[in-house]
Amino acid sequence: MIVSFLNQKGGVGKTTLAVNVADALVRRGLRVLVVDADPQGSALDWAAAREGEPLFPVVGLPRPSIHKDLPAIAADYDVVVIDGPPRVYDVARSAILASDRVLIPVQPSPYDVWAAKEVADLVAEAAVYKPDLIGAAAFIVNRRIANTAIGRDVTEALAEYPIPVLKASVCQRVAFAESATHGRTVFEQDPDGSAAREVLAVVAEVFGEVA
Ligand SMILES: Nc1ncnc2c1ncn2[C@@H]1O[C@H](COP(=O)(O)OP(=O)(O)OP(=O)(O)O)[C@@H](O)[C@H]1O
Numbered sequence: 001m002i003v004s005f006l007n008q009k010g011g012v013g014k015t016t017l018a019v020n021v022a023d024a025l026v027r028r029g030l031r032v033l034v035v036d037a038d039p040q041g042s043a044l045d046w047a048a049a050r051e052g053e054p055l056f057p058v059v060g061l062p063r064p065s066i067h068k069d070l071p072a073i074a075a076d077y078d079v080v081v082i083d084g085p086p087r088v089y090d091v092a093r094s095a096i097l098a099s100d101r102v103l104i105p106v107q108p109s110p111y112d113v114w115a116a117k118e119v120a121d122l123v124a125e126a127a128v129y130k131p132d133l134i135g136a137a138a139f140i141v142n143r144r145i146a147n148t149a150i151g152r153d154v155t156e157a158l159a160e161y162p163i164p165v166l167k168a169s170v171c172q173r174v175a176f177a178e179s180a181t182h183g184r185t186v187f188e189q190d191p192d193g194s195a196a197r198e199v200l201a202v203v204a205e206v207f208g209e210v211a
Pocket residue numbers: 009010011012013014015016017038042084085086142143144170171172173174176177178180
């Protein structure tokens with residue numbers, strides 16, 4: 001199973017969600033590989049900031065040939081999580097073609113809703129070659145502000161795209177930035193905290209209650 005976090009818009013939470021979802025899957029006993037498809041190497045930076053044992057391997061593959069290169073690399077793993085790049089169109093396209101599921105983080109702002117057109121178009125274009133992609137892509141609302149209507153508003157605004165929105169969403173929580181500073185996940189910081197619970201809800205929706 002190959003799942004990618006993609007959005008050409010920068011700073012929406014691709015890397016944050018990729019590493020935390022990867023850890024949630026490791027905690028289910030799965031063999032997980034994270035592929036950093038971003039030329040900036042953010043997931044690699046995250047792994048490098050860490051002291052002690054890695055939670056899962058992170059490899060850099062910021063190339064437009066991911067869909068060709070990945071099957072051989074992925075063979076030893078149950079799940080590969082791709083951390084997608086902002087902007088770079090051809091690499092994002094290759095990551096989509098490599099993926100069984102494409103998760104598109106969007107922040108609850110009209111700018112993110114407008115910018116989502118670009119990634120929605122990319123998914124539609126890739127679906128011409130890979131019809132299974134229809135139904136494999138979903139938006140995920142990230143950095144929702146708890147107890148505000150803006151999360152619901154963004155879900156309604158995203159309905160203009162033919163891509164569904166996950167029921168599970170992730171709130172704005174300092175635990176995500178704090179844990180990342182040390183190359184850690186929210187599960188290591190506080191396994192029973194709200195951030196960890198939200199990531200688990202995303203994983204349950206995407207991978208089923210038991211993977
Ligand atoms: N749910 C959240 N709560 C609080 N901070 C968050 C959350 N999600 C992401 N962030 C913070 O927002 C910033 C951008 O997140 P991240 O690097 O994951 O986005 P990205 O989409 O990977 O960015 P890029 O396009 O540059 O690769 C980071 O500082 C991260 O810690």
